[in-house]
Amino acid sequence: MDIHDTWQAALNEIELSITRANFVTWFKNSFPVKKENGTVVIACHNGFTKEWLEKRYHKIILKALRDIDEDVKSVEYIIHPAARKQEHRIAHKPAVIVEPDIAPLDLGGITVDRDTNLNARYTFDSFIVGSHNELAHAAARAISENPGIKYNPLFIYGGVGLGKTHLMHAIGNDIKARFGQKKRIKYVTSEQFSEDLVEAIRKQKMNEFKRTFRAIDVLLIDDVQFFAAKDKLQEELFHTFNDLHTKNKQIVFSSDRPPKAIPSIEDRLRSRFEGGMIADISMPDLATRIAILKAKLLQKQASLDEKTLEVIAFAVQKNIRELEGALNRILTYAAIKGRDPSPKEVETILSELTHPNAKTVTAKTILKTIVEFYDISEDGIMKQSRAKELVKPRQVLMYLLREVLKLSYPAIGGKLGGRDHTTVIHACEKIGEQLEYDMQLSQEINAIKEKIYYAA
Ligand code: ADP
Numbered sequence: 001m002d003i004h005d006t007w008q009a010a011l012n013e014i015e016l017s018i019t020r021a022n023f024v025t026w027f028k029n030s031f032p033v034k035k036e037n038g039t040v041v042i043a044c045h046n047g048f049t050k051e052w053l054e055k056r057y058h059k060i061i062l063k064a065l066r067d068i069d070e071d072v073k074s075v076e077y078i079i080h081p082a083a084r085k086q087e088h089r090i091a092h093k094p095a096v097i098v099e100p101d102i103a104p105l106d107l108g109g110i111t112v113d114r115d116t117n118l119n120a121r122y123t124f125d126s127f128i129v130g131s132h133n134e135l136a137h138a139a140a141r142a143i144s145e146n147p148g149i150k151y152n153p154l155f156i157y158g159g160v161g162l163g164k165t166h167l168m169h170a171i172g173n174d175i176k177a178r179f180g181q182k183k184r185i186k187y188v189t190s191e192q193f194s195e196d197l198v199e200a201i202r203k204q205k206m207n208e209f210k211r212t213f214r215a216i217d218v219l220l221i222d223d224v225q226f227f228a229a230k231d232k233l234q235e236e237l238f239h240t241f242n243d244l245h246t247k248n249k250q251i252v253f254s255s256d257r258p259p260k261a262i263p264s265i266e267d268r269l270r271s272r273f274e275g276g277m278i279a280d281i282s283m284p285d286l287a288t289r290i291a292i293l294k295a296k297l298l299q300k301q302a303s304l305d306e307k308t309l310e311v312i313a314f315a316v317q318k319n320i321r322e323l324e325g326a327l328n329r330i331l332t333y334a335a336i337k338g339r340d341p342s343p344k345e346v347e348t349i350l351s352e353l354t355h356p357n358a359k360t361v362t363a364k365t366i367l368k369t370i371v372e373f374y375d376i377s378e379d380g381i382m383k384q385s386r387a388k389e390l391v392k393p394r395q396v397l398m399y400l401l402r403e404v405l406k407l408s409y410p411a412i413g414g415k416l417g418g419r420d421h422t423t424v425i426h427a428c429e430k431i432g433e434q435l436e437y438d439m440q441l442s443q444e445i446n447a448i449k450e451k452i453y454y455a456a
């Protein structure tokens with residue numbers, strides 16, 4: 001393997017252990033320059049990125065490289081002007097780069113349209129439909145055929161890595177293919193919407209901001225659970241929404257939970273979210289997971305035997321992004337060995353992967369994540385209060401301390417201000433039983449777990 005293949009394989013690995021946003025921000029423009037005497041040199045497009053890679057991601061990077069190539073002893077980071085030219089691209093197959101004066105990399109990476117922010121890779125064609133996403137998919141299709149008429153707004157919710165973003169881009173790409181220039185389409189994450197707004201306020205360009213967003217025919221806003229409480233932001237979103245909605249312009253929102261479970265959202269906005277069609281995406285069943293793996297293989301023009309696919313689909317159940325990551329990992333392994341791995345090898349590879357950050361999760365991470373998720377105070381959850389809005393989060397906390405950290409019941413009681421271990425047992429059992437039938441709770445706990453693992 002040359003250094004570019006090694007780096008690519010390492011990126012596949014890294015992508016799994018950090019959030020998508022961080023991955024894109026810190027890794028999309030970086031590429032390997034050379035490997036010499038066991039030292040890999042990585043080029044970054046500015047000092048800021050270099051610093052982050054050095055300070056925050058060095059360990060992950062080194063480990064990922066070493067997992068693939070044992071000869072790697074250290075990693076160095078340099079600032080390299082060529083890295084700047086890769087904006088809006090994630091290089092999938094970097095060109096051979098040796099000397100400073102380098103052509104921009106144009107290597108079949110993922111291209112994002114600057115105008116609409118749509119990613120051409122996410123289409124209906126590449127979206128596998130199963131019972132877990134049937135409703136959301138049908139609504140998305142209906143909207144694409146007749147934007148603004150049928151379901152407006154469409155609110156899609158579901159756990160991390162289950163296809164919400166994919167579906168939103170698919171709607172945008174399909175409308176673009178059908179209507180061309182006739183429909184102005186814009187995809188934004190809630191963060192981008194906030195950043196644009198803050199920027200507009202700072203530069204005193206609110207009129208322009210309003211004009212831009214209110215001239216849109218199809219507005220897709222991803223991850224609205226991140227809209228912070230009592231914000232100028234929510235107000236602006238509310239007015240943008242009303243303006244577009246009155247004009248029969250299509251609006252699509254996504255979130256990791258239903259509107260009623262987003263604590264930081266104002267009621268008037270919540271009622272707008274709920275005013276159209278709400279569709280959830282749940283976890284795909286085994287057959288669907290296998291179908292997804294097959295579709296990804298086809299895209300990559302690779303193949304693996306049926307048994308191997310089953311083992312992968314069996315091991316990774318709750319997150320399609322991880323499912324893809326697992327597939328990449330197995331394919332890398334196969335490429336290094338020059339043969340398909342045995343089922344046993346597949347299992348070993350996958351067991352290392354299920355939760356790459358599991359070792360660094362602490363009780364504090366779990367507590368912080370839960371407090372944030374339910375928008376309650378740390379103090380409240382630790383105290384004896386029987387208030388209903390605290391009881392459930394507290395039980396979830398006990399349950400996750402047990403499940404994720406495998407702490408003993410008395411140890412958990414101790415961490416929660418000296419509660420009796422029987423209280424802890426009761427809480428863990430109650431949540432465990434409820435999970436059997438309560439989809440909503442199961443999605444909440446999954447969302448929390450994802451956050452725990454990715455925050456660590
Ligand atoms: P979310 O936004 O819900 O966190 P994404 O839309 O980013 O999830 O999906 C994560 C990954 O899984 C993406 O690479 C996406 O293409 C893939 N994926 C999700 N659902 C499907 C599906 N039904 N068919 C094919 N690929 C899927």
Ligand code: MG
Nearest residue numbers: 164165166222
């Ligand atoms: Mg998403």
